Amino acid sequence: MSAPATHFTEDATRVAHDLRHRGIIQTAMGKYETVRDQRKMWFQDWQGARNLAARTKFEAINHLDTHLAEFARLLESRGTKVHWASDAAQAREIIFEILRAKKAKVVVKSKAMTSEEIHLNDAMEKAGYEVIESDLGEYIVQLREEPPYHLVFPAMHLTRGEIKDLFQKKLNDAPSDDPEALTMVARRALRKKYLQADVGITGANFCIAETGMISITENEGNARLTSALPKTMITLVGIEKVLPRLEDLALFLPMLAVMGTGQALTCYNTMYGGPRQPGEADGPEEYHVVLLDNHRTLLLADAEQRDSLGCIRCGACLNVCPIFRNVGGHTYGTVYGGPIGSVITPHLRGLQDWKHLSYASSLCGACTETCPVKIDLHHHLLQNRRNASAPKTGKPSFFQKLAFKIFAPVANRPALWSLTTKVSRVGMKLRGLVNGSALDPAQAWTKTRDLPPVAKQSFREWWKEREQ
Amino acid sequence: MSERENIFARIKEALTIHAHAHHGTGLPTAADQRRVMPSVGATTDEQFALFAKNAADLKATFKIVQDETELRSELTALAAAEKWVRIATHKSSLAGALAASLNLPTLMTDEGCDKHELEKCDAGISECDALVAQTGTVVVTSRTAGGRALSCLPPHHVVIARREQFVADLPAAFALIRQKHGANYPSMISFITGPSRTGDIERILVLGAHGPKKLTIFCL
Ligand code: SF4
Numbered sequence: 288m289s290a291p292a293t294h295f296t297e298d299a300t301r302v303a304h305d306l307r308h309r310g311i312i313q314t315a316m317g318k319y320e321t322v323r324d325q326r327k328m329w330f331q332d333w334q335g336a337r338n339l340a341a342r343t344k345f346e347a348i349n350h351l352d353t354h355l356a357e358f359a360r361l362l363e364s365r366g367t368k369v370h371w372a373s374d375a376a377q378a379r380e381i382i383f384e385i386l387r388a389k390k391a392k393v394v395v396k397s398k399a400m401t402s403e404e405i406h407l408n409d410a411m412e413k414a415g416y417e418v419i420e421s422d423l424g425e426y427i428v429q430l431r432e433e434p435p436y437h438l439v440f441p442a443m444h445l446t447r448g449e450i451k452d453l454f455q456k457k458l459n460d461a462p463s464d465d466p467e468a469l470t471m472v473a474r475r476a477l478r479k480k481y482l483q484a485d486v487g488i489t490g491a492n493f494c495i496a497e498t499g500m501i502s503i504t505e506n507e508g509n510a511r512l513t514s515a516l517p518k519t520m521i522t523l524v525g526i527e528k529v530l531p532r533l534e535d536l537a538l539f540l541p542m543l544a545v546m547g548t549g550q551a552l553t554c555y556n557t558m559y560g561g562p563r564q565p566g567e568a569d570g571p572e573e574y575h576v577v578l579l580d581n582h583r584t585l586l587l588a589d590a591e592q593r594d595s596l597g598c599i600r601c602g603a604c605l606n607v608c609p610i611f612r613n614v615g616g617h618t619y620g621t622v623y624g625g626p627i628g629s630v631i632t633p634h635l636r637g638l639q640d641w642k643h644l645s646y647a648s649s650l651c652g653a654c655t656e657t658c659p660v661k662i663d664l665h666h667h668l669l670q671n672r673r674n675a676s677a678p679k680t681g682k683p684s685f686f687q688k689l690a691f692k693i694f695a696p697v698a699n700r701p702a703l704w705s706l707t708t709k710v711s712r713v714g715m716k717l718r719g720l721v722n723g724s725a726l727d728p729a730q731a732w733t734k735t736r737d738l739p740p741v742a743k744q745s746f747r748e749w750w751k752e753r754e755q
Numbered sequence: 756m757s758e759r760e761n762i763f764a765r766i767k768e769a770l771t772i773h774a775h776a777h778h779g780t781g782l783p784t785a786a787d788q789r790r791v792m793p794s795v796g797a798t799t800d801e802q803f804a805l806f807a808k809n810a811a812d813l814k815a816t817f818k819i820v821q822d823e824t825e826l827r828s829e830l831t832a833l834a835a836a837e838k839w840v841r842i843a844t845h846k847s848s849l850a851g852a853l854a855a856s857l858n859l860p861t862l863m864t865d866e867g868c869d870k871h872e873l874e875k876c877d878a879g880i881s882e883c884d885a886l887v888a889q890t891g892t893v894v895v896t897s898r899t900a901g902g903r904a905l906s907c908l909p910p911h912h913v914v915i916a917r918r919e920q921f922v923a924d925l926p927a928a929f930a931l932i933r934q935k936h937g938a939n940y941p942s943m944i945s946f947i948t949g950p951s952r953t954g955d956i957e958r959i960l961v962l963g964a965h966g967p968k969k970l971t972i973f974c975l
Binding site: 314315318319329330331332333335336338339341342343345346349350351352355356359365371372373377421422423424427440441442443445446447450466467469470471473474477478482498500506507508509511512514515516526531532533534535536537538540541548550551552553554555556557558559560561562563564566567568569570574578580584585587588590591593594661663 | 757758759761762763765766767768769770772773774775776777778779780781782783785787788790791792793794809845864865868870871874890891892897898901902903904905907908924925926928929930932933940941942943944945946947948949950951952953954955956957958959961963964965966967
């Protein structure tokens with residue numbers, strides 16, 4: 288087993304038995320499900336909306352070169368500096384160069400999964416910058432020195448009591464465990480940082496090709512402030528985030544809100560098309576957009592799974608996934624968790640090391656069913672399973688062959704088959720004596736599941752009885 | 756080769772293999788979008804009522820006022836009730852003039868916006884580009900609403916709108932932005948839907964995470 292696979296199995300076993308974790312996740316997801324379903328009903332035709340969204344993303348991704356070129360050209364025409372990074376190291380270096388040129392000390396960030404992808408915070412902190420995550424959930428996990436738990440709800444695995452203790456320890460300011468009081472603690476702490484920060488770093492939810500804008504979706508106003516107050520603004524975004532037209536947002540913004548948090552529209556949906564323009568009151572003097580490939584073009588080259596680049600990171604597939612709900616967000620050990628993470632991580636970080644994620648699925652298809660852009664998630668998991676095993680041997684193992692050598696003649700001879708079922712019934716009874724012990728021949732199976740009993744009567748026996 | 760060229764070369768190479776369009780091709784029109792999106796009612800009165808309902812659900816305050824006199828007295832009452840000491844606004848026929856009538860120390864963001872000063876203000880009063888009935892949204896831009904920070908930094912954002920600024924739905928709002936700004940877009944366009952909020956602690960709603968705790972919309 289690869290190291291990530293071992294880590295996954297160990298953590299999955301531990302978290303699946305953690306009743307406290309289960310309780311927290313069930314409560315949070317229960318609240319989410321109710322509002323999400325109400326909002327879906329609010330649409331006149333939710334399935335129709337998913338179709339339109341899938342079509343739009345298909346156009347965007349399958350003409351990525353044209354859209355990206357247009358996006359960059361328009362941004363540059365209004366004074367934005369556009370940078371291109373093939374991998375994580377290049378992206379970090381581009382950002383460091385800007386920080387050095389601006390003699391920055393304090394950097395304030397609003398939520399960006401891309402920055403998790405390139406381990407930006409770690410690198411900046413090591414280089415001596417003060418880095419502050421401003422999204423409340425991200426701020427909490429930053430203080431705990433752990434990665435975000437979920438794409439949309441980074442701190443959903445924590446209780447208010449734990450957050451109170453954390454604030455007490457790290458900020459020395461925690462009047463009570465009331466969520467409102469705790470939020471105000473963070474608000475006060477972060478206000479100061481906003482005013483000090485030299486550089487603001489954001490992610491982006493969409494890149495609008497036709498107008499040269501990025502669009503950021505958020506509830507707290509932290510991205511608004513990150514892009515308003517510091518003198519330099521940097522947006523780090525994946526190349527796949529394009530939408531062809533400004534009008535496409537009319538559909539995507541509410542769909543993202545419905546699936547992400549069950550809102551009609553998130554509190555702030557903001558489009559940025561450059562640094563402060565002549566005649567504007569404020570805003571950054573410099574604006575940099577860093578476009579990140581980091582193996583996205585590998586995924587693009589896989590025509591079968593290309594649609595997974597259309598992901599709008601709403602987190603809906605995580606929320607409905609029985610595996611995610613049982614093993615939790617940290618078990619994946621990846622930046623992107625849940626079904627979408629299991630699909631794309633093997634492409635982004637190596638198939639052999641991450642193929643175990645293709646099995647972190649019951650193939651129930653709930654993810655595919657819920658995805659607002661209709662990514663064929665559970666089939667992609669199957670394709671990854673196929674791709675991971677095919678090139679290695681291409682042939683079944685000795686034991687698989689042996690098993691079928693025995694199975695085929697038995698299954699082909701009715702008399703032999705019926706004898707086998709009779710014997711199994713007796714065998715089942717005897718197995719009861721050794722159930723769960725080392726002597727149990729089915730031990731490999733029964734360690735984690737029940738062995739289904741052999742039916743008391745076979746179909747053919749029943750049929751015979753009925754004929755009489 | 757530059758990194759830009761490398762990336763484009765990889766994209767072009769990847770796209771030589773065609774993907775199957777399982778859900779059709781072609782970009783949807785506004786009519787397509789409207790067929791699937793939430794309905795907004797046929798008459799402007801219905802849409803007006805829808806905005807009011809959405810605003811209430813979002814915990815924003817929405818008030819219709821008959822004329823500028825009524826608006827002035829509403830605003831004066833608000834300033835007194837919340838004990839405003841300092842306010843911020845921008846040069847504009849409605850919001851700017853109105854704010855002046857309050858006789859409070861006033862920061863005009865378009866005359867040099869010092870973020871430290873703005874942070875000390877009790878309220879930011881701005882105009883807007885549109886009100887969207889479908890979602891209860893206020894559309895502001897960096898050009899027409901006093902910059903980027905005015906509508907986000909002070910704890911109370913007060914919007915002064917005119918009835919003509921109503922649009923029915925999101926497709927109409929985007930069409931309006933395009934028509935109004937053409938190719939010369941402001942550097943920031945923000946769709947504000949209710950006061951700032953978070954649910955990051957146990958998914959319990961708290962208003963005023965980083966942005967304004969209160970949003971008041973006056974409509975003439
Ligand atoms: S794959 Fe679909 S459901 Fe999952 S996060 Fe992406 S867009 Fe949302």
